[in-house]
Amino acid sequence: MKAIVHLIRTDFILELRNRTALFGLVLYVVSSLYVGYQAYGGRVDQAGWGALYWVVALFGAVQAALRSFHHEAGKRFTYYYWLVRPQDVVVAKMIYNALILIAIHALQLSLFTLWFGWPVEQAAVFAAGLVLGLLGTSLVLTLTGAIATKSGGNPTLMAVLSFPLLLPQLLIISKIMALTYLNDAAHLALPLLGALAGFCVVSCALAYLLFPYLWRD
C-alpha cells in the first residue's frame, strides 16, 4: 500500500518536472475538439454530442496511456524490479492513469459545454457513466500500454491492441449517453452502469494477475 502511494507520487513529480508531455496531451484534446467544432459548424444534435465526446475521449485516453510506461521502458523497469512488487506497479499506474484522465476530462467537459452546449438532462447518470467509463478505459489501456511498451513501444500497436477491447465499453457508454438526454430514465441506466463497473472489476483483476508475467525480461 505504501509502495503504491510512493509510486503514484513519483509519477506525479516526474510529470511536473517534464510538463511538455502533459501539455502535449492537453493540446491534443483541445485541438481535436476545435477541429470537431469547425467540422460540425458548432451545431450538433444530441446523438452527435455524445458520439463526438467519446471519440475525442477515446483518442485522448490512448495518447495518455501511450506515455504511461514511457519512463519505465528502459532501465527503470529493472530498478523497480528490486524495490517493489509488480502488482504494486500496475495498481499505481492504473490509479495514476485514471486520475490524469479525469483531470483532463474536467477540461474537456468545460470546453465541450462552451462549444457544443449541454444537452444532458440526467447529470448524475452522465457523471457516473463518465467516471466508470474513464476508469474502465484507463484499466484496459494500462495493460495494453504495458504490452505495447514491452514489444517496442509502437504507437500503432497500442491502438490496434486496445480499440477492440474498448469497443464493448463504448457500446455500453453510448447506450448510457442516449439515456442521459431523457428526463426519467435513471432506473434504465442502472444495469448498464453495473455492466460498466463489472468490466472495471474484471479488467482490474486480469491486469493484477497478468502484469507480473509482462514485467520480467
Place this chain on the structure above:
Amino acid sequence: MRILKFAGVILVMYSIIWGLLGAVPRLPILNETIRNLYFHVTMWFTMIALLTASLVHSIRVLRTPTAGSADLAADSAARIAMVFASLGLVTGMLWARFTWGAFWVNDPKLNGTAVTMLVYLAYFILRGSVDDTQKRARLAAVYNIFAYVMMMVFIGVLPRLTDSLHPGNGGNPGFGGYDLDSNMRMVFYPAVIGWIFIGFWMLNLRIRIQQLRAHHES
C-alpha cells in the same frame, strides 16, 4: 487423433446429408433457410472451442515457460478459430440477407463477432511485431488471456442488456422455444460435435506442419 478425425468426417457427412434432406419445421420468413442452422451456428461453437484451447495453451506458456510447443499451439488454435469465424460470418451474412434483408445489421451478436475477430487479428499483429521468441510467447499469452476473458464477458453480458434479432436474446425466444424440434436436434448436436472434431484435427495438422518446418530449417 485417428478416432477424432474419422468421427468428425462421419458426423459432418451425416449432418450435411440429413441437414439437406431431413424434415424441418415450416416457419414464416425462415422457410428452408432454417437448414443453415447446421452450418452457421456450428462454426461459432467450433470457434469458441478452439479459442478456449488457445487460452489453455496460453496459460501453459505463462505457467511453464519451458513448455516448447505451447506457444505454437496457442497461435495455431487462434488461427484455425479465425478460419471458422470467417466461415461463420459468411454463412451468417447470407442468412441475414435472406431473412432480415441486409448482409449486416447493428446487432449485439454481430458486434461480438466484430470484436472477437479484431482482437485476434490484433493478437497476430502483436506476434508479428516481436522478434524474440520467448518474449513473443509471453506477451502474446498475456494478451490472449486478457482478450479472451474480456470477450467472454462482452458476449455474455451485452446481449442480455439489449434487443437482438438473434433467437434467445432480448425478448426473442431461444432455439428450444419454437424452432429447434427433435428432428433438428438429431442433426444439430452431431454437427456441432463433428465440426469441433474437424477443427481439432486441423489444429493438430497445423502444429505438426509447423514443427516439421522448424525441424527442417534447423
